[in-house]
Amino acid sequence: MSTFEVDLHVNGSRRQLDVKAEETLLDVLHDRMGMSDVRYGCGEGVCGTCTVLIDGDPVSACLLLAVQAAGREITTLRGLEGSAPDGLHPLQRTMLQLGGSQCGFCTPGVILTAVSLGRRNPTATRDEIRHELVGNLCRCTGYTKIIDAIETYLGELGTGTIDAH
Amino acid sequence: MLTDAVVRTSTGRVVGQRHAHHDFIDKVKGTMLYAADHQPPGMLHGRVIRSTVPSARIVSIDLGAARDLPGVAAILVADDVPHNSLIVRASGGLGELAIEMPILASDRVRYTGEPIALVAAETQQIADHAAELVVITYDELTGVFDPLGAMEAESPLVHDEGNVLVNWHIARGDAQLGFARADVVVEGEYVTQLVEHAYLEPETGVAWIEDDVVTIRASTQVIEHAVEIARILGLPSNKVRVVAAYMGGGFGGKEDMTVEPFLALLAWSTRRPVRMIWDRQESLAASTKRHPMVMRYKTGATSDGRLTAQQVEIIGDAGAYPYLSARIVFAAAVVACGPYQIADVDVRSLAVFTNNVPTSAFRGFGAMQVTFAYESQMDRLAEALHLDPAELRRRNFLSKGDVIPTGETLQTVVAVGETLDRALARLGELPVPSAPHKVVGRGFACNMQPYGRTIWFRDQASAWLTLQADGSLLIRSGVTDLGAGQAASLCQIASEVLGVPLAMVSVYIGDTALTPPAGGTFATRQLYMSGNATLAAATDLRGRLDPVAAQLLGCAATDLDYVDGRVLAIGGGSLGPELGLSLAELVSECARRGVDTSILTVWHADVGTFDPVLGQGDTFPDYTYGTHATDVEVDTDTGEVKVLRYIAVHDVGRAINPMRVEGQIQGGAMQGIGYALTEEIVLDQGVNNSTLFTNYLIPNASDYPDIEAEVVESGEGRGPFGARGIGEPPIGPSAPALANAITNAIGARPTRLPMTPERVLGLIDTTRGKSWNHK
Amino acid sequence: MASAPFEYLAPSTFAEAIEALGEYGDAAVILAGGQSLVPMLNLRLVQPGIVIDINGVPNDGPVANGGWLTLPALTRHAEILSDPLVAVAAPMLVDAVHHVGNVRVRNRGTVGGSLAHADPTSEIGAAALCLGGEVVLTAASGSRTVPVDDLFVSYLTTSIAPGELLTELRLPALNGRSGVSFVEMVRRTSDFAIVAVAALVELEADASTVKRASVALSGVSDRPRLADSSLTDELIGQELPYARLRSLGAEIAARFEPPDDVHASASYRLRLIEVLTARALQQAMDRARS
Incomplete structure (x- = not known):
């Protein structure tokens, strides 16, 4: 059994820990670092509940070995900067106001995927938003209010009301 | 449509x-x-070791290598379960077989995925490895995988007691006479499939021992299972x-x-905390599913489009164990005719054992499958009568005061026509096909879905409200x-009732030790039950607060208004300050006077009885x-x-x-589309x-x-403020609406799901x- | 479920990776994007002795040179979608990758990993076949170039020899009068193809007459397959109406015995081959002529 000492940079803070080769980033973030916003849903990379951003891009934490994430910038939902006084990211606020969350289990992955989309393509259409989210399954909302929230958020980005941080 | 609607509150x-x-x-x-x-x-980390075959005798279970694996804390088999039997009487003993289900199979397995052993280990990796090392030898038996086959005399028996778990009969009038009166009769057979809930969070929990109490924190709809878990462990x-x-x-x-129960057994046996997460693949393989059904319908109507008779036979695949099948096929029978007035009805509804994965509760609870059937029948009938399908439905919709096939009278407004009109109006023109090889079609479907438990269970829920010294409110409820x-x-x-701002209301839920019983979240019952309990508790609390406030403000109790954390006298009181009292001041005054601002209220639903022989009696509180x-x-x-387009x-x-x-x-509509x-x-x-x-x-x-x-807000429902339950109802109409639209597009009717x-x-x-x- | 234990090595050059492959033999698996391998590890379906992670090997990105587009094995799907060079030189590959997985799969998945995994429904496999691509297989003793058609052997099986590593995909550049199409039918967007069809049509200098046509399919066999060239050659020099393309599609379908699975029967796949092949050829021809 191989063990590796790795530096994990999660949400702006650094942590050094020993990981086994076969430990996934999901295992380490959720079970060992208390990042409960990164969730097991399938282990196949299909459902999107373990989505994290690696150097800004969405990745399935269940399909990345923790050793592979060493030294990379890992962002979970809780690492999104909130600029407003309520501490919420602008997309968190539109998700809240427009009811984009029900059971909430898919919410972190949905928000991270959409924030990444906003950085790459802030003028994404409703159809482009839908296509970007194919890998973030939601069983509660029927997606309509999620898409509403993302569309509203991108609209705010477009008018310069907020930044795509 | 809404002439008899009543709005019970003017606030909001x-x-x-x-x-x-x-x-x-x-x-x-x-x-x-x-x-x-x-x-x-x-x-520790737990894992269930499951049968890999659908029907077999267990010859041997070799735990040796698994037990020797370093890091394995416990491996449990049937003999380690103090009371290894569960008998679910889903209908309350109104006619289903009493079948024992083992917690862990000992000598016989009846479906692929049936639990046989449990392991707890220091890591998930070790638990998974140990599970691979357990060697189970089977003597395979002939299984039966089709409920129709299972009803035949020569079929292998899933349980010695018989393969038909329950056979309900609901009848009103005389169906044969009804068909004799009909000008047109249409028949159809509809087949639905096995489907999975597929919540994004799989089945999960953690158990530990605290003060010698087995404490289980789990993803569960029903904390009341604590009683069964105790029985399994042989504990009070x-x-x-x-x-x-x-x-x-x-x-x-x-x-x-x-x-x-698996967590409880492992925690009790190791005296250590244990977590168990069913893999997604395990959840898909072995968790309970929705009943596949074969539904045979025969519907008669007069030439002017009045329904005269309907005969229905429903056969549901229960899988290998009863779970809630008896109640699910009962619900299917009760609403088998949908939101239509039919004088002569004969409905039979069976749950049949097979060696398939067990089926049980799933949003829609039997009422969903029959919607596919009765709404397909309505379109068929419209076609046979050359009537507009919406018009046919409008001529037959139930109304308040009508009697449904169980003999019950509908007590609230039936606004289904309003929902139909609004849905069709919103769709507008049918679009044109986007390519020569494409065709378009339109379809719709109506439904009725019960909310609240079958009423012979004497349902009740309680809520405990505490208005605190600072005017904040605690709600405690066993709701999940x-x-x-x-x-x-x-x-x-x-x-709404107490005027406490939402930011100053906290709710504590779902704890058998600390919250008053609410009876589980299922059957679209919690808004109806716990909502009414909370409304009753808040109203009771007002009953204590009002006299104090009225006296302080110098007004009649009926002139009090509770808003934004304050109590005001409408139009101004003779004594109190202009701005009224803060709730904190009111609580302080109550404390001084010995008026308790904490209240526990139990709310009781209607009760009734059902006669399974006559197929008549009281069933559900109401419908959405x-x-x-x-x-x-x-x-x-x-x-x-x-x-x-999709309108709901x-x-x-x-x-x-x-x-x-x-x-x-x-x-719900999207789940229905899937x-x-x-x-x-x-x-x-x-x-x-x-x-x-x-x-x-x-x-x-x-x-x-x-x-x-x-x-649509008809203002009339049996929940708080006239609300109806909405958890389950939206899943029902999707399949028939789409089936009717596809039929409209291609000119042939799908009768089997998925399409x-x-x-x-x-x-x-x-x-x-x-x-x-x-x- | 948690993966069984394994050793882990992260070489920084292909040469080191190949050396490790030689050392560990059958016990080793190569980890590229990990979007197929890691699920199999998570489900304990694969329990390797050692995982050789090649993600640390520098990736210089796609290069166009001498009539070929060269994609290093570690070219990620997302890179294919964003690289202007690929957009010009291999638009079919871009179309194909649009159908691959979700955004997370495309951020990690690699062209080399996809080809070496040899999934019978692989979109990249069909595109590479249709375009007449070849892969570079590198061993300690040197490299060899193998047509993609010879790479795929059967279900999840390739002709990559022990000790060899797939290091590049090379795609021939198309002439200026060519049109491509990639169509597929899936039960749910981003999932495995039921049938996918890649079609290429090259025209003569008159910009009208078909000079060369090629069709490749996924989901129709134990591996991505080229349609029989004797059938696609029927297009050469011909002006075929859509109805004739359908019958050509039917003839192509008749050469396959597609799989039967939970998503579709073999006979439905045969129907799809006929329809999707005709649609892909029509679109490729229309694009070539426009």
């Missing part, structure tokens, strides 16, 4: 508002802690505590016990929250009605169905939180071929249009005189 400062409070905030922040997120120190009920975490979805799949806002709605109800309408485009070369309208009586109501409607078009657990001789999440096709964000939800491109192409072939051996 909080109720009726789109509040995004409470759990929503934790969810968008990612700070909600689900069942897997508590990790007590020293926690006070030695088991169940705490419900906020769920990552439930949909009925966490209504029966899942991980709880599936993600639909069950807890949050209680806050809105209490806030709705209509879905859709436009589809079908590719006639591939059979692919594209949903162009339901009468919810009164929307406590319209945003959450719309969310329920949208999510059921209609893509979802199926494919079993081959009892072996599950759909155990990967990549193969079990729940809808994604890109393949369907927006669900355009519309809320895959392959099956649709096969139907298109039949319209071209071709036949083709498709799946």
Whole structure:
């Protein structure tokens, strides 16, 4: 059994820990670092509940070995900067106001995927938003209010009301 | 339509508002802690070892190598379970067989995935390895995998008691006379498939021993299983505590016990905390599913489109154990005729054992499958009568005061016609096909779905409200929250009555030790039950506060208004200050006078009895009605169905939180669309071929249009403020609406779900005189 | 479920990776994007002795040179979608990758990993076949170039020899009068193809007459397959109406015995081959002429 000492940079803070080769980033973030916003849903990379951003891009934490994430910038939902006084990211606020969350289990992955989309393509259409989210399954909302929230958020980005941080 | 509607409240400062409070905030922040997120120190990891064959005698179980694996803390088999038997009498003993289900199979397995052994180890990796090392030898038996086959005399028996778990009969009038009166009779057979709840959070929990009490914090809809868990462990009920975490979805799949008894056994045996998370693949393979049904319908009507008779036979595949099958096929029977007035009705509804994975509760609870059948029948009948399908329905809709096939009289307004009119109006013109090889079609379907438990269970729920010294409010309720806002709605109800701002209301839920019983979240019962309990408690509390406030303000109690944390005298009191009292001041005065501001109220639902021999009696408290309408485009070369528009309208009586109501409607409709078009657990001789999440096709964000939800508020329902339950109802109409639209597009009728491109192409072939051996 | 234990090595050059492959033999698996391998590890379906992670090997990105587009094995799907060079030189590959997985799969998945995994429904496999691509297989003793058609052997099986590593995909550049199409039918967007068809049509200098046509398919066999060239050659020099393309599609379908699975029967796949092949050829021809 191989063990590796790795530096994990999660949400702006650094942590050094020993990981086994076969430990996934999901295992380490959720079970060992208390990042409960990164969730097991399938282990196949299909459902999107373990989505994290690696150097800004969405990745399935269940399909990345923790050793592979060493030294990379890992962002979970809780690492999104909130600029407003309520501490919420602008997309968190539109998700809240427009009811984009029900059971909430898919919410972190949905928000991270959409924030990444906003950085790459802030003028994404409703159809482009839908296509970007194919890998973030939601069983509660029927997606309509999620898409509403993302569309509203991108609209705010477009008018310069907020930044795509 | 709504002439007899009554709006029972004229307020609505909080109720009726789109509040995004409470759990929503934790969810968008990612700070909600689900069942897997508590990790007590020293926690072990559990795993269930399951049967790999559908029907067999267990010859031997070799645990040697697994026990020797370093890091394995416990391996348990049937002999280690103090009371290894569970008898579920889902209908309360009204006629189903009493079948024992072992917690762990000892000598016999009846389905692939049946639990045989449990392991707990220091890491999940060791537990998984140990599970691989357990060697189980089987002597395979002939199984039966089709409920129709299981009803035949020579079929292998799944249980010695017989393969038919229950056979309900509901009859009113004389169906044969009704058919004799009919000018047109249409018949149809409809087949539905096995489907999985597929909540994003799999079955999960953590158990530990605290003060010699087995404490289980799990993703469960029903904390009341604590009693059964205690029985399994051979302990008195006070030695088991169940705490419900906020769920990552439930949909009925966490209504029966899942991980709880296994966690309890492992924690009790090791005296250490244990976590168990069912793998997604394990959940797909072995968790309970929705009943596949074969439904045979015969419907008669006069030439002017009046329904005269309906005869229905429903055969549901219960899988290998009873679970809640008896009650599910009962619900199917009660609403088998849908929201229509039919004088002569004969309904038979059976649950039959097979060696398939067991089926049990799933949003819609039997009422969903029959919607596919009765709404397909209505369109068939409209075609036979050359009547507009909407007009045919309008001529037959139930109304308040009508008697349904069980002999019960409907006590609230039936606004199904309003939902139909609104849905069709919203669709507008039918679009034109986008290519020469495509055709378009329109369809709709109406439904009725019970809310509340079958009423012979004497349902009750309680709520405990405490108005604190600073004017903040605590609500304690045994309710569990599936993600639909069950807890949050209680806050809105209490806030409406007591004027406590939502930010100063906290709700504590789902704990058998600390919250008063609410009876589980299922059957679309919690708004009705705990909502009414909370409303009653808040009203009772007002009854204590009002005399004190009225005296302080110098006004009549009826002139008090509770708003924004204050109590005011409407029009100004003779004594009190202009701005009235703060709730904190009022509580302080109550304390001085010895008036208790904490109150526990129990709310009782109607009770009644049902006679299973006559097939008549009291069944459900009330129903929620709705209509879905859709436009589809079908590719006639591939059979692919594209949903162009989708409208879903339901009468919810009164929307406590319209945003959450719309969310329920949208999510339910989308689950229904998945059921209609893509979802199926494919079993081959009892072996599950759909155990990967990549193969079990729940809808994604890109393949369907927006669900355009519309809320009708008739003002009349049996929940608080006239609300009706909306958890289950929106899942029902999707499949028949889409089936009717596809039929309208291609000229041939799908009668089997899911309506895959392959099956649709096969139907298109039949319209071209071709036949083709498709799946 | 948690993966069984394994050793882990992260070489920084292909040469080191190949050396490790030689050392560990059958016990080793190569980890590229990990979007197929890691699920199999998570489900304990694969229990290797050692995982050789090649993600640390520098990736210089696609290069166009001498009539070929060269994609290093570690070219990620997302890179294919964003690289202007690929957009010009291999638009079919871009079309194909649009159908691959979700955004997370495309951020990690690699062209080399996809080809070496040899999934019978692989979109990249069909595109590479249709375009007449070749792969470079590198061993300690040197490299060899193998047509993609010879790479795929059967279900999840390739002709990559022990000790060899797939290091590049090379795609021939198309002439200026060519049109491509990639169509597929899936039960749910982003999932495995039921049938996918890649079609290429090259025209003569008159910009009208078909000079060369090629069709490749996924989901129709135990591996991505080229349609029989004797059938696609029927297009050469011909002006075929859509109805004739359908019958050509039917003839191509008749050469396959597609799989039967939970998503579709073999006979439905045959129907799809006929329809999708005709649609792909029509679109490729229309694009070539426009």
